[in-house]
Amino acid sequence: MDWHVTFRVFRYKQDGQPPGWQEFVLEVRPTDYVVDALERIWAEHDRSFIFRHACHHAACGACGVRINGHEHLACNTRIDTQVSDGGVVTVEPLQNLPVLSDLVVNPALFYERMELIPFIGLQPADPIIDERTGETGLASVPPHQFANCIECALCFSTCPARAVDSDFAGPAALAAMSQMLGASRRDGDPRSPLEQAGGRNALRWRIRAASESVFSCLLCQACEVCCPRDVHITEGVHSLRRFLLKEGW
Numbered sequence: 001m002d003w004h005v006t007f008r009v010f011r012y013k014q015d016g017q018p019p020g021w022q023e024f025v026l027e028v029r030p031t032d033y034v035v036d037a038l039e040r041i042w043a044e045h046d047r048s049f050i051f052r053h054a055c056h057h058a059a060c061g062a063c064g065v066r067i068n069g070h071e072h073l074a075c076n077t078r079i080d081t082q083v084s085d086g087g088v089v090t091v092e093p094l095q096n097l098p099v100l101s102d103l104v105v106n107p108a109l110f111y112e113r114m115e116l117i118p119f120i121g122l123q124p125a126d127p128i129i130d131e132r133t134g135e136t137g138l139a140s141v142p143p144h145q146f147a148n149c150i151e152c153a154l155c156f157s158t159c160p161a162r163a164v165d166s167d168f169a170g171p172a173a174l175a176a177m178s179q180m181l182g183a184s185r186r187d188g189d190p191r192s193p194l195e196q197a198g199g200r201n202a203l204r205w206r207i208r209a210a211s212e213s214v215f216s217c218l219l220c221q222a223c224e225v226c227c228p229r230d231v232h233i234t235e236g237v238h239s240l241r242r243f244l245l246k247e248g249w
């Protein structure tokens with residue numbers, strides 16, 4: 001049986017008009033996904049409605065939005081998890097990033113923070129060995145957890161530390177840094193990650209640059225609640241803190 005659901009979507013254009021909300025009543029199947037409704041709003045009601053989507057299976061991270069006040073991927077959020085027949089689903093852009101148009105934000109700030117970390121392409125393997133004690137820096141962390149990040153920026157949007165501190169690196173960058181410390185090689189690249197990153201001193205510099213963020217994290221776990229890939233971000237932050245304190249930074 002189809003439901004009648006009102007989709008209340010955020011509208012904004014860079015044309016000098018103030019932002020606002022627009023409602024569309026759609027007949028939907030309860031098992032449809034929110035991205036299906038957004039596509040129908042564009043196709044059947046308003047071709048100027050802008051939102052991002054690509055893979056439709058929670059792999060690319062393009063469709064991140066806030067649904068009923070919480071960060072979700074629109075492509076893996078079923079309508080019947082948010083509302084019942086006759087209800088209202090509110091859809092708005094991610095927070096902590098500037099809105100370009102309707103549901104689309106500019107992710108440049110998010111990626112700038114990620115670029116602190118020589119992360120992409122690293123494969124998890126042996127953790128770094130502390131040269132003085134022989135202990136591993138991230139002994140208790142399963143590095144593969146951090147490799148699952150799809151850079152959807154949901155964590156960046158929900159992060160209360162980021163909301164009050166524009167210099168805060170954000171959860172994904174910290175998780176990536178933790179991954180970096182736990183990784184040891186790239187596919188087909190015989191060099192260690194330290195060599196790839198320019199040696200231990202270069203890695204120290206990157207960590208030092210981000211160390212304030214490591215200690216600014218509130219450990220509230222809001223990022224983990226919304227993460228669609230179950231990345232254990234807070235665990236990574238704990239590991240980074242242990243590593244930095246052990247290193248005397």
Ligand code: FES
Binds near residue numbers: 060
């Ligand atoms: S469209 Fe790719 S994650 Fe949703």
